Amino acid sequence: MYLSVIYILWLRQLKRYMRSRSRIIVSVAQPMLFLVAFGFGFGPIYAKAGGGDYIQFLAPGVIVMAILFTAMFSGIEVIWDKQFGFLKETLVAPVPRLAIVFGRTLGGATVAILQGFIVFLITFLVGFHPQSAEMVIISSLFMFLIALLFTTLGTAIASRLNNMQAFPLVINLLLMPMFFLSGALFPIDTLPTMLALVVKSNPLSYGVDAVRDTLVGIGHFGLATDITVLLVVTAIVIVVSAYLFEKIEA
């Protein structure tokens, strides 16, 4: 089938990532800031309120953050390729556009999860310790699903935009509320009803919940709900993204 096409697109994405060291460092910096500032800033208050070790609660959220940001921003490569013309090379090739979207997103998702792992390793430095090694593996599966979902979303948005300046603005408009209202930074059991509703309708909340549940055993929705929501939303976004990508004209 078109496996070699998917592979070469994936490989291209990875090569580009490995070759830009500044990109690796910059995208780790922001999650680090959250980990240190929030972790040590709110840690004592959180403990005083009876929540326990805040780093244990926060670290999974920050790992997801690293994945989320890298994944969404990877869409800019589509715009990049439009601007520099490389997209045309893939658009006239005799392969289904679906294979192209899939190869690209798989590449972007792999880069995102690598970023997540880098941040994961760094969390150990501030005292984070996951419950068990087996659960870390299960957790990585969820991380991959999150990476895939948001890379696809970023690609879908990029397919509709032609402007390198507009993309970060649109993405930030989505990213910030999505991240802050996902339960990555605070527990969601005690939120006011209205806010809890918003959090519940945010697909990222289920990703954060799943990663936290598997890494440290603190869960809210339950893993079955998490995986169902993530799979359904990912499937929808993939279909929409493939459709939008099919419509691109050069």
Added chain:
Amino acid sequence: MSIISVKKLTKKFGDLTAVDDVSFAVKKGEIFAFLGPNGAGKTTTIKMLTTLLEPTSGTILMNDIDVIKNPRDARKSFGIVFQDPSLDTELTAYENMEFHAVLYGLSRKLAKERIDTLLDLLELFPRKDDFVKNFSGGMKRRLEIARGLLHHPKVLFLDEPTLGLDPQTRNHMWQYIKELNRNEEVTVFFTTHYMEEADRVANRVAIIDHGKIIKEGTPASLKEETNATTLEDAFLALTGSTIRPEEASLLDHMREGARMWRRR
């Protein structure tokens, strides 16, 4: 037998009609030049032929495939060298070629053989492992051409392939393309600004202006009809301002100037 058959092709961008009810046919195994002043509709036509743009109306048949209804099958029949850059500058020259080979399903062995031959032909072999971002404009152009020739398509589209290349490289390139045309019956459809190139290489030319084809024939017949000694003079006679003075623009005046200069 025609390998490309275009009927009543039209493309509108809002109020602007870029390609206006154009019909033509390209025979199998022929080298066909598509000529026209800037903005005449050449690139828009090529984009429609290569599935990158959907026409407003009309039909395109390529290799017996309906290009508009069945773009993916049509893509199997052609290769294209774009007018604008379309390389990944973060990859090396070799990686760009490899990427293309995989997209077009070439076997590893065949790909390696052809990549080496083509890089050598276009004098890029010693730089094959350098990043394209470190290449000069001419080298990038050469790499684009090498890549376009990699999969030996049935129809090869070349949109201004030789722009900015020195005569030596142009000569090499056309030699290779002519061989490809002879040995593998590859049909070549190209646009160019170098009229003497079209005169030398093309079996047939079509001249397009304001989105319409105004003349079609062999270079010799066009010269004869216009009483010109070179194809360039024939081109200017057909597209210059004298035939539509009411529309004379700055560009027409410049063309007229160029004409006077040549006739001195």
